Amino acid sequence: MSERDEMIEKLRGERDSLKKELESTIHERDALLCEVNRLKFELQMSDLKRLKEEETSDVR
Template sequence: MEYLTGLESLYLNTASTTITTTEDVESQIKETIDEKDNLIRRQLKEIMDLKRELDIVVSERDSLLCEVNKLKFELEVAGLKKVRDELRR
């Protein structure tokens, strides 16, 4: 589906209906700009919300990676202790 820009939409609307005054054109342009501003504000809010969620997920991932590395280290130390004990026998 092809989307129309505000100006294209305005052009099509003006082509199908007769606009008699400059104020009408300016009013439609202002409406189009206001709609785009509202869309941009909503998108910005959504982007900010998603960034906050991403920051939380990244933080949780980093914590889990630290825990995995800690467990690997403990496992390696336990293995080395086992080898040391076997060599002492």
């Protein structure tokens, strides 16, 4: 195998490694975005509940 071929194989290996790392990072990012959206939803629901409770107490 020539030096050029060895370099090509090394670069392919590095590329494959970087692709795997990128996929892992993308999955982690997506999971974090889901968690952020879930927390935003919970916060909105909590705010709505609080507003409803305030409304109910104001009516009395």
